[in-house]
Amino acid sequence: MAFIELKDVSYKYPYTKDYALQHVTCSFEKGKFYGIIGENGGGKTTLCNVIRGLIPHFYLGKLEGDVLVEGKDIRDWDTADLCSKIGFVFQNPFTQISGIKPTVFEEVAIGLENLGVPKQEMLERVTNVCEQLDIGHLIKNNPNELSGGQRQRVAFASIIAMDTETLVIDEPTSQLDPEGTESVFNIINTLKHSNKTIILVEHKIDLIAEFCDEVLVMENGTVVCSGLTKEILSQRSLMDHNAAIPEVAKFGHAMADAGKPLAEIPVTMEEALKLVKERSAR
């Protein structure tokens, strides 16, 4: 059964003319890894806000259609209950730090304090998460003095510590350097093997190709196409929708254009390598 379901959802932010989402219908199943790609301003973040319940609970404006989380309408969910179901990490590493805790360890514990988790359990969970995300060496540091990449890892740790079934991750690396990006990729890799439902918005298309089970492409407030990662990312027409495709997919198309087609269009380096070798062997 779909964990989150959107049926013909449209949304308009307050004081704006245009709809940020227009007739979006899609669903997210438990345990799968979803990628959302597409142009900036295309509605990716708004979609996250709907899934996360920030629309309609935090942002006013006009929400039409049905959004169901576990079969229950999003409007009927209590925001506090929702945040223990769906975790949320977004781009800006600086605004995700509370600013009120002098150590990373305490920062990571905030969510658990708010949820009223008993202290012994809290200590264990925070310790485990810090170990898992490789920030053990930072636990005594002041989170307000960390680099962007380190802060983003702390933000992930704070949310993962809350152990939500679903994680919505909105462009986690767009403001990070390669090192920070790599460490966030490692976290996402860990999450992939944790049976959580993950919804990831990301421009780095190679990351999407590697991790996601399914991909949704957004443009101008609508989902222009969605489906299995390989099927979607191998379509050259994606670029007409202002969405990038992997370099290796471009290469696959270029080979076909030159009259030297590969057996199929690759989307990861591994696939490309295999397909080229197969072709040479033929």
Add this chain to the structure above:
Amino acid sequence: MDKEFINSYNDYVDNGNAWFNLNPLSKLCICLCIGLTAVVVRRWQYGFSLCLLYCIAALLIGIFPRFIKNYFAISIILFFLTIIVRQFSMKEPDFTPFINVFGWQWYKEPFIAALNIVSYIMGCSGALLIFFQTTEMRDIMLALENRGVTHVASYIMLSSMQSVIDMRKSAETILESQKARGIETDGNIMVRMKAFFPILGPILLSAMSGTEEKAIAMDARAFSHEGGHTYLRVLRPISKVEYALDALAILCLIASIVWKVLSLTGVL
């Protein structure tokens, strides 16, 4: 990972010594009551004795260097300002001549009046200085939360303190970027002012634009969750000795008020 550090959260908050570890609210009660006695009494003999007492206390608590640094600065400014202002503002024909400073005649009455004022401000501020130098804001808020103040109020208080630090940082970067664009920021005061005004806007705006995102981030951490709230750091429960100290401090304050009333009505 630093196991010792993690295990330290198993114990009550330990800030160093017995004074540091007093519950912030009882510490505040003690400091405030003692400080207020100086305001009530308003005698320089009493006020300055208190100052001496604070210095000894600071020595015992182990904060003497930073205490005296701030305290000395306040006292010097206050001392000269008040004494000079008083010499100018109080003028009666029957004042007793006191000393002559390079041909400028000082009188005794305004001098004593000034001393009384300085002593009560010093007597009060010294106690508060000790309090704030030995108590972390987050401990105060934690103690208040234990007394029923919501964690939202506590968050607002603590995060606004952090945002002042953040704003200073962003002012530096924004000023640098103005330079990088070719706006003159070096030179005389006019040039500096002209460069400074345009950046006030973005500093405030960037602080504000972060607020919405911060609210979302905190919401994701179950900030609006009602019901049981637990704490990673737990303050020591208030001991009987602490209550006794509080009571003693309050008694001192009451005694000083009684003394003042009696002396004003002429009984003493």
Add this chain to the structure above:
Amino acid sequence: MAIEIKNASFRYPNGFVALENINLTIHEGEKVAIVGQNGAGKTTCVKMMNGLNRPFEGDVIIDGVNTKDVTVATTARKVGYVFQNPDEQIFNNTARAEIEFMPRYYKLDEKEVKERVDYAVKICDIEKYMDINPYEIPYPIRKFVAIAAVIASRPKYIVLDEPTAGQDLHGTRTLANMVDQLTKDGITVITITHDMEFAVQNFDRVIAMAHKNIIKDGTAQDIFWDDQILADARIKKPAMGELAKQLGMDGRILFCDELVGRL
């Protein structure tokens, strides 16, 4: 006419040495990408070019003028620097006011102001955001507002710090066109980037930095086919290069059509 960095070292006020004995000359009309891991000194280095950082040893000379002899603002007129984070730079209420700010600061006449603003706005493709408060413009597009504001002040050299971060396909294409157009119009473009595809596709000269120094300065092939340099600078080979390498091909391939042609 050139940017010349001669035996320059830089130390922060807290004593941290960020660059050691850098030598670099960038001539007018070049397209230069600077790559390398964080902490390698990339930003510190470009901030020396526009005078924000002054070397404590050595010299930085812009078109014959030593940055030590003039104010930052004077150097900045020649070398424009676009900060990585647009929020540190933008301070006007509308994108238009922001972009007009420097031309007006230089007291140019209306016609000249309009001409410069139109040029910058067209090149950055932000016409439809002109009358909006910059804080309501999406972050990636705000970056273009910051770039346009620097272009409008018409420096001879323009330094971009991580322009591609967070950009979508359209944004990346706009940046690529911008680099071409600016170069054609006689403005030298220098960029710091973590996007190796962007560096390979658009820049003739690539400088790899690591350990507070320049470890290699050459063509894209020189950098991206030197595995030792890639390891030291902690950067990745672009996809086509990686594919060619794993297929065991020689010829230092970096581009798609090269690879297709050879297969």
